[in-house]
Amino acid sequence: MSDHDLIFILALQNVPKIGDITAKKLITHCGSAEAVLKEKKQHLLKIDGIGSSMLQEVFNKSHLLAAESELKFIREHHILPLYFMDGNYPEKLKHCIDGPILLFQSGNVNLKQQRLISIVGTRKITTSGMAFCEQLIEQLAVFNPVVISGFAYGTDITAQKAALKHNLQTVGCLAHGLNQVYPKVHKRYVAEVEKNGGFLTEFWSTSNPERENFLKRNRIIAGVSEATIVIESAERGGSLVTADIANSYNRDVFAVPGRTTDSQSSGCNNLIKYQKAHLLSHPMDVPYILNWELENDKKPGIQKQLFVELEADEKIIYNFLKTKEQHLLDSIALECSMPIFKVAGVLLNMELKGVVRPLPGKLFEVI
Structure with missing residues (x-):
């Protein structure tokens, strides 16, 4: 341009x-x-x-x-402008009627042909919420997703630090210009984020982190992603706004459930109760709902390794599939007396070992 x-x-x-x-x-x-x-x-x-x-x-x-x-x-600051009519503008955001006409980018952001998930939640994340967030990214790392968030306190920075830990690209969507960092304490992460992703904003260098900017910024977080994941949220909060926007864009939304007595879970529980989000109880629920495949699944001629060591649960599923051939995930869970979320995780491990492979229609078979 x-x-x-x-x-x-x-x-x-x-x-x-x-x-x-x-x-x-x-x-x-x-x-x-x-x-x-x-x-x-x-x-x-x-x-x-x-x-x-x-x-x-x-x-x-x-x-x-x-x-x-x-x-x-x-x-002067080598910022890349992204115009909504140009090819470098985020593809998914192009389909959002209220997407910015112009974005500003720093770092090494690459959103083309990528799996894009946004992770949001309360700034007052609990230790259990933090643990689930880190576990989620650790287990999704094999799919190499781009982790998008708002670079704020709590859930945002937890997700982005976990992404960096597992060498995943992460993108921070900011509510101010690229001439400043908010919160200032997160300045220590800027260089590493820009090395492994970067930052996006629609705001000029003259814009400060005002409250209304954060709400406006949320549509970019939702718009660039194929799915939005809410880790924890009180009954009201910015992450619920992001979830509502994602729903308005016809994107998938996931929410982590919690106890009814936990104030930081009430927002997530309500999203699930009112059918505004998928219930996310296990990291493998995400690739299952989004129908992600591992790269190896697309390559023909995968042969299982000789003498692969299987865990106890893997042996149960393997023996069932070996006699029943192709079967649905739900049927495997029912016949093997295991919860679906557990079966999804076990099947992923078996895929990585070259023992089973997924088929269209959420079927699985022994290789």
């Missing part, structure tokens, strides 16, 4: 009362942000849904001056 084009995109983004939905409508009608800002007002008023009050500030030259200043910051 040329600096000339970027100046006009930044200027349009900076206009009050012109949100992302309206900006996209104007750009689509006129052909470019520059064309919008150079169009006559009476012509813009003919566009369906565009009113005079929206256009009061469009032609104010101060927005071009502000854009020039922000462009200088972008170039």
Whole structure:
């Protein structure tokens, strides 16, 4: 993208009362942000849904001056702008009507052809919530997902540190410009995150971490991901907003259940109760619901190793499948007298050992 084009995109983004939905409508009608800002007002008023009050500030030259200043910051700090009509813009976010017209990226983010999950939750995460979050990422690491979160206290930083520990790409979606770090104590993680992923924001260097920015930021967390996972949440909280947004985008949502007496589980329990989220009781519920496959599963000619050592539960399932051939996950759990979440984990270990393989329709068979 040329600096000339970027100046006009930044200027349009900076206009009050012109949100992302309206900006996209104007750009689509006129052909470019520059064309919008150079169009006559009476012509813009003919566009369906565009009113005079929206256009009061469009032609104010101060927005071009502000854009020039922000462009200088972008170039000096080697920030990558992502325009919603360009190929480098997050693919899943393109399908969100209210996605930002322009994002700013730092680091080595790669979201193309990746498994993308966002992990959110309370800033006051409990020790059990932290343990589940770390276990979740440890067991999902074999699928090499990108872990997306908000780089905040509690659940966010727990998830992103766990991703770094297992050499997974992680992306922090920020509620402020890329010229600062919030909370400041997380500055120690910035370099490692940018090495193994990076940061995304729609906010300029002039934006501070205001409360409304965090709520606005949540749609990016939900929008870039194929699924949103809520680890813990009180009855109200930003993570529940993210879950609602993800549902509005027709994305999968998972929630970790907790005791009814635990205040930090009430939000998750309500998501499950009102059928706004899948119940997440075991890490392998995620790849099962999202129908993820291991890379080796796609390669023909996988042969089981000779004299593979099987655990007790693995032997039970192996012997059942050997006599019954192909079987559904639910049937395996029923016939082997094991809970589904446990069977899913055991089957994954058996896949890694080259003993079983998944088939379409959630069937499994011995190799």
